[in-house]
Every structure is written in structure tokens, then in C-alpha cells.
Amino acid sequence: MIEKEAIALIWVMSIGIAALLSSIMLVHERTQNWSERKIVFVSAIISLIITASVVFR
């Protein structure tokens, strides 16, 4: 089922990219004082945009 594979890929890729972005934000001087919710929210949005642009281009 192609839809299932697509959902799996998008989900895992998004989480991986969000984890990388969150890690950077946690150590970068500009963003390290953000609240954890803000860090997670911004990472999630950016990772979804990146994933969507890669998967659906």
C-alpha cells in the first residue's frame, strides 16, 4: 500500500528533522532560552515544511 508507506516516511522523516532542529535550538544562543513548547512547535512546523517539500516535489 503506497499510502501507508508514504505516511510512514513522512512521519519518521518529520520526527527526525524535528529532533535535529530541536537539538540545534537547545544549544544555539539565540534559541536556547525559548520554552520547550516553543522549541518543539517551531521544529515541528519547519520539519513538516521540509518533509512536504521533499516528498511532494
Next chain:
Amino acid sequence: MAWNIGANDTANSIGTSVGSGVISMRGALVRICIFDFLGAVLFGGYVTKTIGKGIVSLDKIPSSDLVVIGALSSLLGAGMWLTLATWRGLPVSTTHSIVGAVLGFGLVAAGWQGIKWSVMKKIVASWFTSPIAGAVVAFLIYTLLVKRFVLKRAKNVKKTERVFGYLQVATAMYVGFAFGSNDVANAVGPIYMILTYSGAEAVNPVGLLALGALGIILGAVTWGYKVIETIGKKVTEITPTRGFAAEFSAASVILVASAVGMPISTTHTIVGAVIGVGFARGIKALNIGMIYRILVSWFVTVPLTAIFSVAIFLLVRAWLGV
């Protein structure tokens, strides 16, 4: 069988989340039930799933009655082992349980030549590749990304753990969704086959999937806590960062393995991943006794389920005079 799958396999998705304290047992079970159900009903895919990974050539079995009895024996045999393993809090592969049970009845009904040994070889190989792949990837992710890049440099370790807690829960939901879509077929696939072989007029596929999904949820809610505690607390100490590394590694390994057609066990992979993050803190961080018991349970899964299945098959066959 669905109840057993829920009771034993739910820990694969939420064991580390509960173990790290990110989410309560009740909260985790509520969330995972939703995603298990959605995965099972939307993408159950049981129609194309062969029983026991197609390890028995069904055309070599003399009659369709024996196939039906065999399917029933396999379900009961696998279910018996899963109940025993769950009672002891041991995470075992439900797929390998069904494979072992089908292998048992297949040897009796179709003989040595009725077994596709090439399929069996791949399954045996996955006993080693699954946990090793999970452990290596989890070790690398935790050591390189989390420990060296984040934990060493981040000013606020508690905030770091909370951030990874959110990511861990998101990963756990994905694993639950994938588990629901893959494992429901282990329960309802044989039922569908029994109904088809026995000449049932109409089989409602969505109804069967929903029934299987409900069985999985019921198993998770009533008895899932035993294996959840093993994976979450008894192998090594889990924190949100370690839990995320373990869950995400397992999810990635399963995704890649599925894409390249490599047989993989979700249970073996997640346990390997948990061992991997524990090993990143040194061998003393691991509960070797618990790991030993888990490994033994993996090796006895196929022979024990085969024995249970054969015993039930012979009893039912004699009783029915087939």
C-alpha cells in the same frame, strides 16, 4: 489472538514513554489505542497477508478441512505461548509465534517437503539482524546526537529532557500506528482464511479488521502493563532522551527494512534499541539477567509454539476423525 497481540506488543510503542515518565500508563494506553485502531482499520491489509508468512505450501495439504484445523491450531498454539510470555512480562515476537505454530502443523500435515525452508532461513536471520540493527542505530543516535551534541552543550538538561519527551511521544504514536496496521493481520488473517476455506458466503473485511483492532485494544488495556514495565523499566533506566533514541531508531530500522523487503521483528528491534541506549552508558547500566531471560524466550518461541500447535492439531483431528 488479537488480545494476546495487544497484551504483548503494545509495549513496543509505549514501553519507553512510560518507563521515562513522560506519560502515565493510563495516558499512554488511551493514546496508543487510538493509533492502534486507526492503523489496523485503515491499513490492516490482511487480505494479502499470508498466514505465518507463507511458510507452508497449502497445496501440499491433502484436504481443506486439515487447512482449517491447522489454522485454528496455529492461532491457539501461538496464543498459548503469548499468554505465557506476557504473564512472565517477556516481550516476544507475535509474528514468530504464528510462524512457529504454522510450522508445527505444516510439518505434520504436509511433511518436510511442504515447508518453504528458504522463508524459515530469512526468519531465523531476522532473530539476529533485528536486535543488532536496533541496538547499533540507537547507540549511535544516542551517543553522537543526544549525548555529545545536546546534553554536553545544553544549559538546561531538564528542558532538554522535556523537549525530547514530546518527540518520544510522537515517535511512539507512529510505532503504534505501524504496529496496528501490521499486526492485526496476524490475528484476523487466519480467521479470514478459515471462513474462506469453509465456504462462508460473505466476509465483511472491515468488520473483521475492527474486531481484530478491538481485540488488540482490549489486550493492551487489560494486560499490556506487564511487558510495558519490562521494556520501560527492567532492561535499563530510561529517560526521555534515551527513550526517544530507542523509539526513533526502532522506527527507522523497521521503515528501512520494510522498504527493502528484509524480514524484521518490531519486538526484537525495539528491545535491541533499548539495550543499545543502555549500553551507551556502559555494561553495568544493563540488567543482564533480564536480557538473558528475554533472549531465551526469543529462541524458544518457534519450537514451543510448534509443539503447542501440533498437540492441538492432532487432538482436534482425532476428535473430528478427519
